[in-house]
Each structure stands twice: as structure tokens, then as C-alpha cells.
Amino acid sequence: MKIITVGTGYVGLVHAAVCSEYGHEVHAYDIDREKIDAFSSGLSEPIEKFVNEPGLVNIIRETLGKSLHFSDDLEAIIEGTDAIFMCLPTPSNIDGSTNLTFYDAAAESIAEVLAKRKDKRRLVLVNKSTVPIGTARHLEGIMKSHGVENFGVASNPEFLAEGTAVADARRPDRVVVGCDCEEDFTILRRVYSQFVHHVRIKYIQTTPETAEAIKYVANTMLLTYISFWNGVGAKIGENMPNVNIDDLRLGVTSDDRISTWGSFVSNGAGGSCFGKDISSLIYQLRRVNVSTKMLEASFEVNEHQKVYLIDRAITEADFKFNNKTVAVLGLAFKKHTNDMRDASSIKVIESLLGKGVAAIHAYDPLANETAADVFDPSKNALFEKIKYFDSAKEAITGSQALFVSSDCEEFRGFSRTIEDTVSPPYLVMDGRRMIPDYNELVSKSFTYLAVGSMVMRPD
Template sequence: MKIIVAGTGYVGLVHAAVCSEYGHVVHAFDIDRQRIDAYASGRAVEIERYVNEPGLSQLIKESVGKYLFFTDDLASVIEGSDVIFLCLPTPANLDGSTNLTYYNDAVHQIAKLLAARKDRRRVVLVDKSTVPIGTARHLEQILQQHKVENFGIASNPEFLAEGTAVSQARKPDRVVVGCDREEDFKILRRVYSQYVNHVRIKYIETTPETAEAIKYVANTMLLTYISFWNGVGARIGEKIDNVNIEDLRRGVTADERISTWGSYVSNGAGGSCFGKDIRSLIYQLRQVDVNTKLLESSYEVNEYQKFYLIDRAISEVGFTFSGKRIAVLGLSFKKQTNDIRDASSIKVIETLLGKGVSQIHAYDPLANAEARKEFNVQRNILFEKIS
């Protein structure tokens, strides 16, 4: 099959690379020429400047020029495409709603090209990024507005965790596909043929709206679980004498109904998904008059946890940060990635700067370069190995 992946950030790049591994011809499109050139080089040092994910650069190196191609010229590859995956940025607005500006601009561009194509074979446009419930209908309206013929729309959310994305994309827990028509389900079954009727992997076909909702509910449940352990488990171990937090964790999760995942005390969950997605779901539910107190509490506990260590040092030990040199070890929001989006380390550094520290020595084996970009005007932060 001929597949186009629009957007080569974390989601798009992993999806394009893994689809090419299964023998599909994949054209990954992005408007950023430098990014495209870096990926097309097949060199790990260039690829990992943008996305540092275990196994990804090697997979791209093996596939590029054979089944995997990179382009900043969408018009040159649009003819003959069977599926177009939309892996586009969907940042949050201040009120928690999802900003679809990038999405809308890209979809209008794609629609114009599809309307002018010579090949009239059926093409399915698929939302891969996390988008508000009902966005697939919005996509359909844009395509109709441009008088695109013989198309289908679908929602196929990604469930990847950074640091293990390639292995998860190869062997997912489930594949969720939301369509309206059987002919579109058939096309996507061809894309994911290795997963249909798999003995372990759940292949779920549903409506586009349900597929969109599955992603939001899944991420919200995961964040709520993390917040529960930080807000309840950690506080019990901290405030009540003779409670061993590790024994508490092992005893609770010995129940097969309760996951060990997320059952640890942390500085709060970061990354590009959890915080953004729960705020978006809160916004969407408020629009239909649903009580969101549980979700709001989950989000607030997670945000509070990012500042908790500094607050404890001040309130319980009386530590004064002003004029001190501070070390911060670990910058990415989780291990095995260079992604610092919404990382607790960034909140910690910003707080320390506000408390007048004289210098911060920060280090992460993968994320130093990204952190330098975040704090490029701060002369009192050193991103280097600490010895």
C-alpha cells in the first residue's frame, strides 16, 4: 500500500518507520526541510536531534530509500495514495481546549491536493494524533468543502509510550480503528493486516467518535492512577509512622486487579500527553454539562507533585535556596527519551530561579540539548556532566 504520514514529530516518525517495516511504501511529509533532510540522511546523530527513541534511528536507516521516504513536497507524492495519516501538532489553549490551527491548515492543504488529483481511487484520511471527540466529522466537512471525491475518514489513535515506542508500535496491546463504512475498515485492515485476528493483540473496530474517546479516557485513567499513588500512597508513607511505602506498594499491587504500572512515588507525570489530554477532556465535558471534579482533582494533584520536593525542603527543613548552587539530575520527563515537554525538572528549575539560586548545574544523558533551548537566555544554568 502507499501511505502518507503528514507530520514527522514523535508520533508520525515512529508510525512511518514501523509501517515501512511491514512492507508498505511510506512517504513521510513535513514542512520543516531541515527535519526532513536529517531523517533522510539515515544517520542516528541527525535523526536523534529531533526524536531520540530507542531503536528508531536504526529502523529508519534500514528502511529509508527502500520503503520509507521523506519529503517536504506533498503534491509530489499525493497521487496513488491509499491512506493519509494525520500526525499533526494539537497544542492546548489557555482554557484547556485543543488548538486545531495546525491541523486545519494541513487538512485544507491536503484537501486541495486530493481534489485536483488524477487518480480517483479511494483514499482514507486518518486522525492519528489525539484530537477532540468529533474531529473526524470536522475532517469530513473540510474534504466535502473542497469537493474531494471518493474518500473516507477514520480515527486511529496512537497509544505509544516514549522510551518504548518502537517496540510498542511493533507489538501493541490493541489497535483501535474508528470508521463509518466497511470499505474504509477494509483498507485499514490491509494497513494492519498483521494485527487482525491476532491471538494476543486486540483489534477493535468502532465509530470515529468512540475511537477518539478511547484515547482520552485511557490517558486520563493512567494519569489518575499516578495521581492516586502520589496523593494517597506517598502521603501515607510520609505522614504515618512505621509505614513502609515499598511494602505498601507490593501489598496493594499483589491484587491482580491492580496494576503495578504507575504505583510508584514520583515528581508527577509529564510529557506531551497526560496533562494536555486531561485538560482537553475536562473542557469537552464541561461543554456538555458533565461534572469534572474527579478529573480536575487528578490534574491538580499531578501539578502539585512537581513542586512538592522544593516546598518540603522549605517547610520542613527550613532550607534557603537564595545564593545556593543546586544540582538537578535528570531533565527529560521520563527515561530513555530527550523529550522535556511538561517535565517536572523544568518546573523545578523555574522555581529555583525564582528563589534566587546563584547557579544550577543540570544534567541528562539525552535531554541536555533540548533543555538548553528551553533556557537559552539563562546564564546561571550549566547543562553539563556533573563530576
């Protein structure tokens, strides 16, 4: 099949790469020339600057110029295309609704090009972006208004998780395809022929609107589950003496009906999708007069969770942040990615700066550079106080407190590095419960404060 992916971000680039690996002729299109040049180079550094996913560079190197091509000229690649995958950003507006500006702009330019195509074979426009229920229909309207002929619209939401994007795209749990007619289902079954009769992958064919709804309900459910553990489990551990949150979690999740995933309490879930998707679903449901209390609670618990350890440090550990140097370890929203979108560290750092810290020593194995773009001093002079380091040890040197804000493996069992580098009085704030041997630290007069437990301080 000849496929075009529109947008070469996490979703578009990974989809293009994996489809090219399966032997389709793939053209990855983007308006960002810098990205097209970086991906066309086949070199790790420029590619990973934009999308850093394990295994991705290898696929690009193997298929580049054979089954995978990059372009910023849609007209030049359009003829003979079977499917166009829309992989565009769909961020939130301030009121929670979905901002379709990028999506609509891309749809308009595709429509203009399609209206002029010579080859009139059936073509499907497929939404991979997470878009409000009804957007496939909206896309159909844009195409029709330009006089595009012989096309169908489909919804095929993407479920990959950053950090494991390539593995997820190669072996998804399910492929959800929403189309209006058998002709379009057939085109997409050809695109996904390796998944259609797979023993473990569910291939689900439904209406475009149901497919759109599946994506929102799935992400909202995942965030609600995380918020349940943070809003209930963690709070029991923090407020009821002698409750061990790790044992609580194990005891509860030993029930096959209850997932282990999401039960690890934390300083909130970040990333480009959860917050915006739950906000969008709240907005969409309010418009049809459906109560959104439960979804609002999930969202609020998650936002509160990002910074409340800092408030607990003041009230429970009597820590004064004013003029202190605090190390923040783990800047990206999770391990194995350099994506800073909606990362908990952003709220953590802003809160610390608001409390008058003298300096922030920041470290992430992959995201120092993307973090520096987020904390651009030209946007906020306080960001001058942030310095970036090449290792956790260097970052904590000279600090009086540290905050672990992501689940990078290297922070696990990190107590020896802390003991060897800084001296008490010292406050360790553990937003991910990454330091299982915290007793060692406390026995050496460090104060340990983690999500899910009462503060532990030297006698």
C-alpha cells in the same frame, strides 16, 4: 499499501518507519525542511536530534529509499495513496481546549492537493493525532468543502509511549480503528494486516467518535492512577510515622486487579500528552455540562506534585535555597528520551530560580541540548544561571543540594557517587525514589528527602 504520514514527530516518524518495515510504500511528509533533510540522511545524530527512540535509526537505515521516503512536497507524492495518517501536534490552549491550528492547516493543504488528484481510488484520512471527540467529522467537512471525492475519515489513536515507541508500534496492546463504512475498515485492515488476527493484540473496530473517546479516557485514566498514588499513597508515607511507602505499594499492587505501573510515587508525570489530554477532556465534558471534579483533582495533584518537594525542603529540612547551588539530575520527562515537553524538571528549575538559587547544575544523559532550548536565556534572564554538565558527578560537584527529577537508571544506587563528591551538610531531594540505600547517606550526615517518606536527617 501506499501510505502518507503527515507530520514526522514522535508519532508520525515511528509510524512511518514501522509501516515501511512491514512492506508498505511509505512517504513521510512534513513542512519542516530541516527535519526532512535530517531523516533523509539516515544518520543517527541528525535523526536523534529530533526524535530519539531506541531502534528507530536502524529501521530508517534499512528501509530508506526502498519502502520509506521523506518529502516536503505533498503534491509530488499524492497519486495512488490508500491512507493518509494525520500525526500533527495538538497542544493545549490556555483554557485547556485543544489547539487545532496545526491540524487544520495541514487538513486544508491536504484537501487542496486531494481535490486535484487524478487517481480517484478510495482513500482514507486517518487521525493518529489525539483530537477532540468529533474531529474526524470536522475533517470530513474540510475535505467536502474543497470538493474532495471518494474519501473516508477514520480515527486510529496512537498509544505508544516515548522511550519505547518503536517496540510499542511493532507490538501494540491494541489497535483501535474507528470508521464509518466497511470499505474504509477494509483499507485499514490491509494497512494493519499483521495485527488483525494476532493472538495477543486486540484489533478493535468501532465508530470514529468512540475511537477518539478511547484515547482520552485511556490517558486520563493513566494520569488519574498516577495521581491516586501521589495524592494518597505518597501522602500517607510522608505524614504517618512508620509507614513504609515501598511496602505499602507492594502490598496493594499484589492484588491482580491493581496495576504496578503508575504506583511508583514521583514528582509528577510529565510528557507531551497527559496534561494536555486531561485538560482537553475536562474542556470537552464541561461543554456538555458534565461534572469534571475527579479529572480536575487528578490534574491538580499532578501539577502540585512537581514542585512540592522544594517546599518540603524549606519546611521539613530547614533548607535555605537563597544563593545555593543545586544540581538537577534528569531533565527530560522520563528516561530514554530527550523530550522536554511538560517535563517536571521545568517546574522544578523555575521554582528553584524563584527561590533565589545562585546556580543550577543540570544534567541529563540525552536531554541537555533540548533543555537548553527550553531554558533559553533570551526568554528569561534567570536561565543564565543554568549550566549543563556531561555527567551526574560533574553536576553535583560544588553543589549544596541535588534534585533527582527523572527515572534514569544511572541515578539508582547513586549514593556512593554523592558521598565521594560532596560533603554534608547536603540535601538530597529524590523526586523518583531512585536511591534505595538512602540509609547509608543519612548515616554519613546527609539529609534525605523523598516523595513518599518523611524527611531523614542526621541525628
